[in-house]
Amino acid sequence: MSDKKKKKAKRPSGSAVTSNLIRKPIQRWAPLFILPTFVCFCIGFIWPFLQGIYLSFCNFMTPKDAKWVGITNYVKAFSDPSFGRAFWNTTGFAVVSIVLINIIAFFIAYALTQAMRGANLFRTVFFMPNLIGGVVLGYIWSMIFDGILHRYGTYLEANATYGFWGLVILVAWQQIGYMMIIYIAGLQAVPGDMLEAAKIDGASGWKTLTKVILPNVMPSITICTFLTLTNSFKMFDQNLALTGGNPITTLADGSKIAATELLALNIYSTYNISRNWHGVAQAKAVIFFILVAVLALSQLYATRSKEVQQ
Amino acid sequence: MKEKVTYTKSSYFLTVLFSLLSLVWLFPIFEVVINSLKRNGAINANPFALPDADSFFGLSNYVTGLTFGNYPFLNSAAYSLIITVLSTFLILLCCSMTAWYIARVDNTFARIFYYLCTFSMIVPFQMVMFTLSFTADRLKLNTPFTIPIVYLGFGAGLAIFMFVGFVKGLPLEIEEAAAIDGCGPVRTFFWVVLPMLKPTLISVGILEVMWIWNDYLLPYLVLDQTKYKTIPIHVQYLKGSYGAVDLGAIMAVIMMSILPIIILYLFCQKHIIKGVAAGAVKG
Numbered sequence: 001m002s003d004k005k006k007k008k009a010k011r012p013s014g015s016a017v018t019s020n021l022i023r024k025p026i027q028r029w030a031p032l033f034i035l036p037t038f039v040c041f042c043i044g045f046i047w048p049f050l051q052g053i054y055l056s057f058c059n060f061m062t063p064k065d066a067k068w069v070g071i072t073n074y075v076k077a078f079s080d081p082s083f084g085r086a087f088w089n090t091t092g093f094a095v096v097s098i099v100l101i102n103i104i105a106f107f108i109a110y111a112l113t114q115a116m117r118g119a120n121l122f123r124t125v126f127f128m129p130n131l132i133g134g135v136v137l138g139y140i141w142s143m144i145f146d147g148i149l150h151r152y153g154t155y156l157e158a159n160a161t162y163g164f165w166g167l168v169i170l171v172a173w174q175q176i177g178y179m180m181i182i183y184i185a186g187l188q189a190v191p192g193d194m195l196e197a198a199k200i201d202g203a204s205g206w207k208t209l210t211k212v213i214l215p216n217v218m219p220s221i222t223i224c225t226f227l228t229l230t231n232s233f234k235m236f237d238q239n240l241a242l243t244g245g246n247p248i249t250t251l252a253d254g255s256k257i258a259a260t261e262l263l264a265l266n267i268y269s270t271y272n273i274s275r276n277w278h279g280v281a282q283a284k285a286v287i288f289f290i291l292v293a294v295l296a297l298s299q300l301y302a303t304r305s306k307e308v309q310q
Numbered sequence: 311m312k313e314k315v316t317y318t319k320s321s322y323f324l325t326v327l328f329s330l331l332s333l334v335w336l337f338p339i340f341e342v343v344i345n346s347l348k349r350n351g352a353i354n355a356n357p358f359a360l361p362d363a364d365s366f367f368g369l370s371n372y373v374t375g376l377t378f379g380n381y382p383f384l385n386s387a388a389y390s391l392i393i394t395v396l397s398t399f400l401i402l403l404c405c406s407m408t409a410w411y412i413a414r415v416d417n418t419f420a421r422i423f424y425y426l427c428t429f430s431m432i433v434p435f436q437m438v439m440f441t442l443s444f445t446a447d448r449l450k451l452n453t454p455f456t457i458p459i460v461y462l463g464f465g466a467g468l469a470i471f472m473f474v475g476f477v478k479g480l481p482l483e484i485e486e487a488a489a490i491d492g493c494g495p496v497r498t499f500f501w502v503v504l505p506m507l508k509p510t511l512i513s514v515g516i517l518e519v520m521w522i523w524n525d526y527l528l529p530y531l532v533l534d535q536t537k538y539k540t541i542p543i544h545v546q547y548l549k550g551s552y553g554a555v556d557l558g559a560i561m562a563v564i565m566m567s568i569l570p571i572i573i574l575y576l577f578c579q580k581h582i583i584k585g586v587a588a589g590a591v592k593g
Contacts, residue, residue, distance in 0.1 A: 021486055021489050021490070022414055022482070022485050022486060022489055022495075022498075023414060023415055023416075025489070025494060025495045026410075026411060026414055026415055026495045027415050027417075028495070029494075029495045029496060030411065030415075032407070032496070033407045033408060033410065033411040033495075033499075034407075034408050034411045034412075034420070034423070036404050037404040037405060037407070037408040037462065037466055037470070038408070038423060040404070040459050040460075040462040040463040040466065041423075041426070041427070041430075041462075041463050041466045042463070043445060043446075043449065043451075043459065043460070043463045044442065044459070044460050044461070044462065044463015044464040044465075044466070045426075045430050045433075045438065045463050045464055045466070045467070046426065047441075047445060048438035048441035048442040048445055049430075049433065049437065049438050049441075051441040051444075051445075052437055052438055052440070052441045055440070055441060062444060063441070063444055111324055111328065112328075114321065114324065115318070115321050116321050116324050116325055116328070117321070117322075117325045118325055118328070118329070121332075122328045122329075122331075122332055123583070124576075124579055125332040125335050125336060126332070126335060127579075127582075127583060127586075128335075128336075128339075128572065128575065129335075129338075130520070131520065131524075131568075131571045131572065131575050132524070132568050132571070133523070133524030133525075133526065133541070133542045134524065134526065134542075135524075135526045135542040135545050135546045136524075136541075136542065136545050136564055136567060136568060139545060139549055139560070139564060140338050140339075140341065140342055140564065141338065143341065143345070143353075143357055143557070143561075144338060144341060144357070146357075147356070147357035147358055173335070173338070178586065181583055181586050181587050182586075182587060184587070185587040230432075233434075234434045234435070234436075236435075236436075236526075236527060237524075237526045237527070237542070240526075240546070241545075241546060241549065263436075264434070264436050267436045268436070268439075268527075271440060278440070281440065282440060282441075285434075285436045285437045285439075285440070286437065288434060288436055288437065289433055289434055289436075289437040292432065292433075292434050293432045293433070296432050297432070
């Protein structure tokens with residue numbers, strides 16, 4: 001990716017390179033080319049985003065009856081124990097699934113790029129779970145886990161540990177194939193003469209892997225860790241369909257803690273408690289957005305800076 | 311890649327290992343298939359057993375599944391199809407046009423719009439979901455025929471980002487030649503630029519289809535639930551209200567919802583895998 005950036009930097013910037021021969025006539029057609037998308041973008045993103053920030057400071061049923069309440073919603077959100085629980089659940093889940101998915105996907109991709117019969121067939125099989133939606137996946141796996149746990153006289157939603165690892169297995173099964181595809185593309189781009197040179201110099205398989213191949217697939221590692229990180233933080237469908245947050249315990253003050261709930265699901269269920277929680281849910285959503293944005297950007301920054309050193 | 315490959319002993323070992331692993335990988339889907347053919351009681355007793363003479367139920371579960379849960383499955387499937395096709399078409403058309411405008415005109419407005427698009431890619435759906443459902447409701451975007459506008463709005467970021475990256479790499483001379491030959495911008499775009507965008511159209515199209523077809527929360531919040539359901543909503547609805555009642559029928563519904571995608575995948579997996587790899591590298 002780093003040399004792609006260099007290429008871009010070498011190009012003169014757009015306005016200098018585009019002659020008026022093309023630029024002026026296109027500009028005249030702006031209502032056709034850019035207006036419909038821009039209007040939809042405002043409806044589907046910009047307006048809801050701005051209104052979301054505003055409503056996080058309000059008590060509301062619908063935007064019409066919104067009453068400004070200052071930072072009360074944020075105070076409530078931070079002092080809500082279920083939000084903290086969801087945060088730690090999500091963090092744990094993200095760490096485990098990033099490590100697990102990337103390591104397994106990389107080694108499957110590595111094996112499939114070696115001389116092997118049936119590599120294409122295996123690739124097809126491993127990618128397949130990606131085509132199935134999160135809700136359907138959750139259903140399929142809850143049947144399987146319940147079938148296994150039934151033999152030991154228990155069930156998936158009985159214990160938070162089952163629910164957590166169940167979700168890890170489900171998501172690994174779904175996403176390993178996707179990351180594998182990206183790693184395969186990265187591995188195929190490793191220059192063949194570099195590998196040959198390593199062989200001639202007598203590098204062992206392990207040395208070749210760590211000193212030649214890994215630095216060359218660093219861009220793929222960046223993308224895959226980025227995707228697994230943001231995917232696991234934004235995880236919703238699978239969480240909802242597999243355990244729906246169960247088991248749920250009620251505290252002495254009447255508030256509920258869902259033991260297997262991740263952040264996205266927590267925001268959703270907070271909204272559904274009652275109208276007084278709408279604002280809190282929106283405040284949680286804003287906190288969630290800032291968290292995801294900071295994580296995503298710092299991850300990109302951290303791994304990108306490693307790419308440059310190669 | 312096409313040079314003659316020599317298979318060593320370890321490569322045969324790998325083939326055997328991966329064959330076993332593939333079977334493990336396919337097991338959940340296999341589970342759905344066998345359970346969709348069994349009687350409900352037999353599934354509860356042992357979901358891993360193959361159907362035998364007692365438990366085999368033929369296609370009865372599929373017949374039940376079609377009308378299960380007071381909502382015809384075929385309606386959900388039709389709405390899913392309509393929403394996916396219309397939204398993907400709209401996103402590809404509008405975003406490629408906008409991306410060309412952004413890349414070629416490149417004025418302040420275009421730049422701001424581009425940065426907003428890049429920004430929108432890191433915003434999680436939860437941030438906008440409540441307000442988006444209010445807005446969509448007020449603007450009557452809550453039917454399968456109008457929800458594509460919502461999808462275009464929320465999905466524009468990634469599509470525009472990918473298209474702009476590709477358009478910037480296209481040689482300007484071709485478009486200039488078209489302009490000199492008397493092509494206006496509209497003809498230049500549809501006859502000259504769009505055909506060159508084909509690989510990106512395929513990658514973006516595949517990513518959008520995979521997203522929209524499987525999306526649960528956006529249509530659940532936006533669509534008028536009393537009239538319209540999509541397949542993911544249908545499945546979640548069955549789980550919520552009928553979970554303990556008829557597992558066999560639900561397995562049949564799941565089978566009917568994943569079979570079309572798997573068949574489609576087997577036919578155009580090369581494009582899909584290439585599209586995913588290309589899409590990811592750009593991201």
